Amino acid sequence: xxxxxxxxxxxxxxxxxxxxxxxxxxxxxxxxxxxxxxxxxxxxxxxxxxxxxxxxxxxxxxxxxxxxxxxxxxxxxxxxxxxxxxxxxxxxxxxxxxxxxxxxxxxxxxxxxxxxxxxxxxxxxxxxxxxxxxxxxxxxxxxxxxxxxxxxxxxxxxxxxxxxxxxxxxxxxxxxxxxxxxxxxxxxxxxxxxxxxxxxxxxxxxxxxxxxxxxxxxxxxxxxxxxxxxxxxxxxxxxxxxxxxxxxxxxxxxxxxxxxxxxxxxxxxxxxxxxxxxxxxxxxxxxxxxxxxxxxxxxxxxxxxxxxxxxxxxxxxxxxxxxxxxxxxxxxxxxxxxxxxxxxxxxxxxxxxxxxxxxxxxxxxxxxxxxxxxxxxxxxxxxxxxxxxxxxxxxxxxxxxxxxxxxxxxxxxxxxxxxxxxxxxxxx
Amino acid sequence: xxxxxxxxxxxxxxxxxxxxxxxxxxxxxxxxxxxxxxxxxxxxxxxxxxxxxxxxxxxxxxxxxxxxxxxxxxxxxxxxxxxxxxxxxxxxxxxxxxxxxxxxxxxxxxxxxxxxxxxxxxxxxxxxxxxxxxxxxxxxxxxxxxxxxxxxxxxxxxxxxxxxxxxxxxxxxxxxxxxxxxxxxxxxxxxxxxxxxxxxxxxxxxxxxxxxxxxxxxxxxxxxxxxxxxxxxxxxxxxxxxxxxxxxxxxxxxxxxxxxxxxxxxxxxxxxxxxxxxxxxxxxxxxxxxxxxxxxxxxxxxxxxxxx
Amino acid sequence: xxxxxxxxxxxxxxxxxxxxxxxxxxxxxxxxxxxxxxxxxxxxxxxxxxxxxxxxxxxxxxxxxxxxxxxxxxxxxxxxxxxxxxxxxxxxxxxxxxxxxxxxxxxxxxxxxxxxxxxxxxxxxxxxxxxxxxxxxxxxxxxxxxxxxxxxxxxxxxxxxxxxxxxxxxxxxxxxxxxxxxxxxxxxxxxxxxxxxxxxxxxxxxxxxxxxxxxxxxxxxxxxxxxxxxxxxxxxxxxxxxxxxxxxxxxxxxx
Numbered sequence: 001x002x003x004x005x006x007x008x009x010x011x012x013x014x015x016x017x018x019x020x021x022x023x024x025x026x027x028x029x030x031x032x033x034x035x036x037x038x039x040x041x042x043x044x045x046x047x048x049x050x051x052x053x054x055x056x057x058x059x060x061x062x063x064x065x066x067x068x069x070x071x072x073x074x075x076x077x078x079x080x081x082x083x084x085x086x087x088x089x090x091x092x093x094x095x096x097x098x099x100x101x102x103x104x105x106x107x108x109x110x111x112x113x114x115x116x117x118x119x120x121x122x123x124x125x126x127x128x129x130x131x132x133x134x135x136x137x138x139x140x141x142x143x144x145x146x147x148x149x150x151x152x153x154x155x156x157x158x159x160x161x162x163x164x165x166x167x168x169x170x171x172x173x174x175x176x177x178x179x180x181x182x183x184x185x186x187x188x189x190x191x192x193x194x195x196x197x198x199x200x201x202x203x204x205x206x207x208x209x210x211x212x213x214x215x216x217x218x219x220x221x222x223x224x225x226x227x228x229x230x231x232x233x234x235x236x237x238x239x240x241x242x243x244x245x246x247x248x249x250x251x252x253x254x255x256x257x258x259x260x261x262x263x264x265x266x267x268x269x270x271x272x273x274x275x276x277x278x279x280x281x282x283x284x285x286x287x288x289x290x291x292x293x294x295x296x297x298x299x300x301x302x303x304x305x306x307x308x309x310x311x312x313x314x315x316x317x318x319x320x321x322x323x324x325x326x327x328x329x330x331x332x333x334x335x336x337x338x339x340x341x342x343x344x345x346x347x348x349x350x351x352x353x354x355x356x357x358x359x360x361x362x363x364x365x366x367x368x369x370x371x372x373x374x375x376x377x378x379x380x381x382x383x384x385x386x387x388x389x390x391x392x393x394x395x396x397x398x399x400x401x402x403x404x405x406x407x408x409x410x411x412x413x414x415x416x417x418x419x420x421x422x423x424x425x426x427x428x
Numbered sequence: 429x430x431x432x433x434x435x436x437x438x439x440x441x442x443x444x445x446x447x448x449x450x451x452x453x454x455x456x457x458x459x460x461x462x463x464x465x466x467x468x469x470x471x472x473x474x475x476x477x478x479x480x481x482x483x484x485x486x487x488x489x490x491x492x493x494x495x496x497x498x499x500x501x502x503x504x505x506x507x508x509x510x511x512x513x514x515x516x517x518x519x520x521x522x523x524x525x526x527x528x529x530x531x532x533x534x535x536x537x538x539x540x541x542x543x544x545x546x547x548x549x550x551x552x553x554x555x556x557x558x559x560x561x562x563x564x565x566x567x568x569x570x571x572x573x574x575x576x577x578x579x580x581x582x583x584x585x586x587x588x589x590x591x592x593x594x595x596x597x598x599x600x601x602x603x604x605x606x607x608x609x610x611x612x613x614x615x616x617x618x619x620x621x622x623x624x625x626x627x628x629x630x631x632x633x634x635x636x637x638x639x640x641x642x643x644x645x646x647x648x649x650x651x652x653x654x655x656x657x658x659x660x661x662x663x664x665x666x667x668x669x670x671x672x673x674x675x676x677x678x679x680x681x682x683x684x685x686x687x688x689x690x691x692x693x694x695x696x697x698x699x700x701x702x703x704x705x706x707x708x709x710x711x712x713x714x715x716x717x718x719x720x721x722x723x724x725x726x727x728x729x730x731x732x733x734x735x736x
Numbered sequence: 737x738x739x740x741x742x743x744x745x746x747x748x749x750x751x752x753x754x755x756x757x758x759x760x761x762x763x764x765x766x767x768x769x770x771x772x773x774x775x776x777x778x779x780x781x782x783x784x785x786x787x788x789x790x791x792x793x794x795x796x797x798x799x800x801x802x803x804x805x806x807x808x809x810x811x812x813x814x815x816x817x818x819x820x821x822x823x824x825x826x827x828x829x830x831x832x833x834x835x836x837x838x839x840x841x842x843x844x845x846x847x848x849x850x851x852x853x854x855x856x857x858x859x860x861x862x863x864x865x866x867x868x869x870x871x872x873x874x875x876x877x878x879x880x881x882x883x884x885x886x887x888x889x890x891x892x893x894x895x896x897x898x899x900x901x902x903x904x905x906x907x908x909x910x911x912x913x914x915x916x917x918x919x920x921x922x923x924x925x926x927x928x929x930x931x932x933x934x935x936x937x938x939x940x941x942x943x944x945x946x947x948x949x950x951x952x953x954x955x956x957x958x959x960x961x962x963x964x965x966x967x968x969x970x971x972x973x974x975x976x977x978x979x980x981x982x983x984x985x986x987x988x989x990x991x
Contacts, residue, residue, distance in 0.1 A: 016511075017511075017514055017518055020481060021477065021480065021481070021553050025553075026480075026483055026487060026559050027559075028560065032562060033483065033487045033559060035487040135537065137540060182717055182720055183717070183720055188536070193469075193671055194716060197713040198713070200668070201713050204709055204710060208707070355533075384551075387544030387545030387546075387547070388541070388545050389541070390540065390544065390545075391542050391545065394530075394537050395527055395538065398527075398534045
């Protein structure tokens with residue numbers, strides 16, 4: 001009975017919330033504002049939504065418990081277990097990934113390259129959010145710093161992609177350091193809001209510093225990366241020449257696309273390797289320790305500010321690398337590419353994949369970039385669903401879809417034996 | 429008075445106008461923070477919804493031929509407060525209550541997800557573009573001087589001041605005198621103890637969200653009429669600024685939020701007037717960083733004691 | 737008094753209107769076990785939090801090995817060799833027992849990112865040293881066989897011992913234990929007693945202890961400091977404290 005009452009109330013509330021905002025549609029009519037009743041579809045959908053809420057609330061107790069066990073971790077199926085087997089599978093995936101552009105179409109390679117950029121961004125943000133537990137809502141700011149670093153270094157100093165890449169990562173890291181320093185001493189909520197502001201400020205600055213950045217018009221003519229100094233274009237005026245002339249094959253514009261794809265793939269592999277190492281190093285251990293209990297960390301002499309700062313700075317540097325690659329691939333960048341929505345997408349990738357899970361982030365990036373590309377009509381609802389998904393995931397499955405057991409440092413049994421026979425007394 | 433002095437005072441008036449609406453939004457942040465210790469990221473979106481509802485009601489009334497100003501204003505304000513309050517209530521139920529006991533990061537992500545959802549929900553409902561409404565209230569008083577540099581207070585500005593004062597007065601009365609207000613204060617001090625005393629803390633938290641949302645709707649109503657423009661993104665920047673105001677005044681403190689809002693409004697207007705309009709939004713952010721750096725507890729806030 | 741390891745003078749801590757600690761004083765000498773006792777709510781843990789820097793004392797001095805500590809942040813105090821445990825155990829629960837000890841040794845770890853990145857032999861050697869020291873201490877506290885378990889799954893007594901081992905791998909001069917015997921059964925308490933004495937005798941650390949178990953306190957303490965309502969009530973050897981009328985009054989009340 002109590003359920004019927006609350007179900008009725010919830011349904012009514014849903015209807016009210018919907019109708020109050022969607023029932024009447026505002027539209028500009030010249031300098032005046034007009035209003036008209038929304039079309040009947042809207043009301044049908046609202047009625048349906050209210051009915052759904054009614055049903056769910058009514059049978060709330062009978063529905064299976066939604067919140068899943070957060071302790072449960074993803075287990076590899078038997079075929080993937082063991083270091084040897086995993087290495088084999090990994091090699092297979094790498095080979096397939098390398099073969100992909102040669103058997104695929106230009107459109108698909110382009111999408112795959114885009115996915116790889118987001119994988120890199122997701123992995124980088126995962127250091128900050130997943131490993132260190134810091135909510136960074138302005139990650140796109142560092143992405144922008146990376147992209148503009150390359151664009152400006154090229155425009156004013158004539159740097160090539162390869163010369164600018166490390167500097168772009170370094171610049172993003174520097175910005176992360178300067179921003180993190182004052183804020184990371186404080187509670188996590190402040191960091192979230194300050195980074196949110198930072199992302200916006202970077203965009204505003206890029207828009208307003210017209211003389212330096214071209215303002216809203218952006219910067220164009222950013223050259224593509226070269227292959228050891230050889231360019232992948234039809235002809236060049238200076239430098240080493242072009243790739244197809246050097247190796248003597250005929251020019252095709254697809255080569256450039258394939259090359260960019262392979263480069264992105266290489267960068268992702270590097271990122272994966274570096275983060276894999278980080279997790280096993282003292283620095284990665286301290287990130288996770290801080291996420292679990294910062295008071296215990298301080299009692300052991302770990303400086304929470306420096307631990308957070310290292311995660312924040314290193315995370316930012318990956319955004320910087322990704323940004324400079326993005327600038328090279330697009331050839332043109334403008335502040336519009338770095339709106340808050342991008343930060344939200346990257347965060348959604350990390351949340352969906354499972355905070356701290358590398359594989360989860362990769363799969364989530366594929367899903368979240370590929371789906372909207374496949375279903376264009378869905379594009380309009382993309383951000384709406386991303387936002388909804390973040391809420392649903394936190395309520396239902398905060399550990400993400402594919403939470404991995406973290407790799408644990410184990411004490412090997414041989415050392416166990418030697419230590420317990422008393423030999424260990426001399427290690428102190 | 430010299431012209432430059434007149435100009436200066438005009439900027440103070442303009443700054444206080446905007447600042448008082450920031451203060452109204454900031455109170456929502458501060459109250460929720462005071463009671464459950466989390467930042468309600470979706471609060472700026474509530475303000476945005478309030479503005480849209482105001483626009484819808486005013487336009488709908490006009491199309492029905494009702495243009496008697498007091499009726500239009502009161503109806504628009506009442507409906508937008510009702511709608512915003514309902515949204516505040518629903519958001520708390522859907523996105524915050526289920527994660528209240530979880531780690532802080534989880535609640536934060538849920539809140540930011542809700543904010544993104546509402547922004548795009550409004551985009552779909554009313555379109556992504558700017559909607560402009562002709563001003564309802566024009567004219568004002570010339571206080572001093574003549575010509576383009578005269579010091580003046582528009583009727584709209586006066587309404588903003590009065591409405592803000594009335595809302596703040598009502599809130600202060602509610603918090604300090606009413607039964608529910610007392611329960612709110614008790615909850616902010618010690619939630620566990622309050623619930624042991626037989627007070628329904630869930631209800632108190634819900635009420636806090638509703639009140640915060642209603643005040644944001646008042647701000648949405650006022651700024652909507654003042655600027656005459658709305659789009660789905662206005663909640664984002666307004667939320668950021670109101671949060672800055674809350675931190676500046678000392679988060680958790682209601683008088684602090686008022687003070688912070690006014691200071692921020694004036695600072696921002698001065699920057700726009702004397703340096704450049706483009707950097708108006710940068711000021712709020714820089715201010716936020718500086719407070720966090722030098723006085724994280726804000727002007728009127730108390731430093732937090734960590735429980736070990 | 738050259739062998740004063742820790743000197744606390746006039747320590748006061750005020751929270752708003754509440755004076756939680758009032759002009760406390762205590763000293764710990766090298767290789768000494770000093771216990772801080774007092775009724776519940778006397779402010780013992782607050783004294784601990786002030787000494788270890790988690791709270792910034794309102795006034796007073798904390799001198800450790802001749803250096804002023806009371807203005808330093810908590811983590812720097814820990815680096816000077818004054819390390820503590822917590823009343824309600826703070827382990828890294830999702831990490832293994834071994835990893836808990838590796839994190840504690842961050843000062844000894846190879847922190848050069850490039851060496852770690854390329855997994856150089858120097859880096860591996862350092863990591864092995866950390867693991868060896870961890871293994872040594874795990875053996876000392878009887879947890880070696882649990883090295884690869886997640887610390888959340890240890891029993892309460894084991895968690896207490898792990899927390900002590902985690903302090904010891906940092907090679908401290910002063911070990912601060914906040915109610916280490918709380919929740920232990922009599923056998924575990926006896927083991928703890930033994931362990932603390934061993935740490936003092938073999939490792940040469942001094943121990944500052946908050947404890948309610950009077951048998952343990954009276955048995956191992958060199959000095960006892962009694963706190964009542966945030967203020968210093970009495971101090972002396974266990975025998976002196978046992979017979980001090982003020983102390984008896986504080987514990988049993990008037991009459």
